[in-house]
Amino acid sequence: MKKVLFFLFAFVGVITAADKPPRVFVLDGSALLENRGRLLDGDENLKASLSALITKADKKLKLGPFSVTEKAQPPPSGDKHDYMSLGPYWWPDPKKADGLPYIRKDGVVNPERSKLGDSARFKDMQYAVSTLATAWFFTGNEKYAAHAAKLMRVWYINPDTRMTPHMEYGQAIPGRCEGRGIGIVDSARMPQLIDSIGMLHGSKAWTERDQRGMVEWFDAFLKWLQTSKKGIDEDRTRNNHATQYDAQVASYAMFVGKPEVARKVLQAVGKRRIATQIKPDGSQPHELSRTKSWDYSCANTRNFTRLAELGNRVHVDLWNYEVDGRSIKKTIDYLLPFAMQERKWETKQIKKFKPGLLLTSLIQAAPHDNTGRYAVAARKLLAEDALARLIYAEP
Secondary structure, rough: OHHHHHHHHHHHHHOOOOOOOOOOOOHHHHHHHHHHHHOOOOOOOHHHHHHHHHHHHHHHHOOOOOOHHOOOOOOOOOOOOEEEEEEOOOEOOOOOOOOOOOOOOOOOOOHHHHHOOOHHHHHHHHHHHHHHHHHHHOOOOOHHHHHHHHHHHHHHHHHOOOOOOOOOOEEOOOOOOOOOHHHHHHHHHHHHHHHHHHOOOOOOOOOOOHHHHHHHHHHHHHHHHHHOOHHHHHOOOOHHHHHHHHHHHHHHHOOOOOHHHHHHHOOOHHHHHHHHOOOOOOOOOOHOOEEHHHHHHHHHHHHHHHHHHHHOOOOOOOOOEEEEEEHHHHHHHHHHHHHHHOOOOOOOOOOOOHHHHHHHHHHHHHOOOOOOOHHHHHHHHHOHHHHHHHHHOOO
16 A cells, blocks of 8 residues: 555646546546546545556566567568467367368367467557556556557557558468458457557657557558458448447547547447347347357447447437337346346356456446446446446446
8 A cells, every 4th residue: 555655646746636538438538537536635445446556557567568570470461560360269170180171169269369470469468558558647657658658659650560550361260261350359459549548648658759650550540441351341240340340440530530430430330230239128149149148248238338438429329229129228238137146147158257247338328327227236346346446437
């Protein structure tokens, strides 16, 4: 706790509670600012959360930098700057001497994925940046901002190490294809990284040049998402891939200053995603068919609530959109009794059942629920998640 108090003491001299909310899209900037003010006022619960964050961030300081050019084997293009990864659920066929073509085992990750290509480094970089940027925002300690900035410069900006803004070789399947539109899901966490950029505002470590470089990269990636064959293929999927694709496009469009692009995508979510993926009872058949049905159902619900929050920013109301009894709130209603452990999840779930996977959706949906049920459930789950208490407003 002494470490936390030291950071808070230093923090007061760097940042004040009167600052403007950070420019974020996935998170709630006002909630972040409010929690920072509560820390300055000595909130004991948030001090414990900050202590957990600092412990985590200090570990991230030792990681990286990461680059797509570090892979031992280049992608089919021969250019190590091109991202590549292996489909997670594809394994060598034991009936074939060379294992080709690979066969699918849904929900069971082939350990080769973390060794071949860039997916492990990509994931580690994004989680590290998110943690470090959050630590900077709540402590004002430049060491966190400096390392977050370094990680992003190496991955996205520096000519010698940067990733080319496309994912042509994402989630390849040996013996079947060199990459798939489905591989775009590997970048589904990048909207959080954009929020990290917003949280670094005010740091000496993050320069205008850095900001321009990231805007240029995401502008090019946005164009690729919307015009490439693989991007179009992902847009035409009918499950969680479609919703995360929309969330990526909308987030990047807002980040690079193209709100009209985001608005167009979000205006179509009702007919294209809600009406086709959610049943009147709130279930999501495409996700229930998976071997990790709870995980996938919650993940896609997070995609939907994220889209609804993004819609708020461009005056598209998805929270109250309903067609034939299908709506985003219906998905939450369907999952809520299981998250509260009032009912047992009977659909196939080969991983440990984690009620907290519904937390983010509950927090985002709570202000739009006039029954109060979402807020009650969110507070219960928040009590078990120290870091979530730091970045979200308590309903």
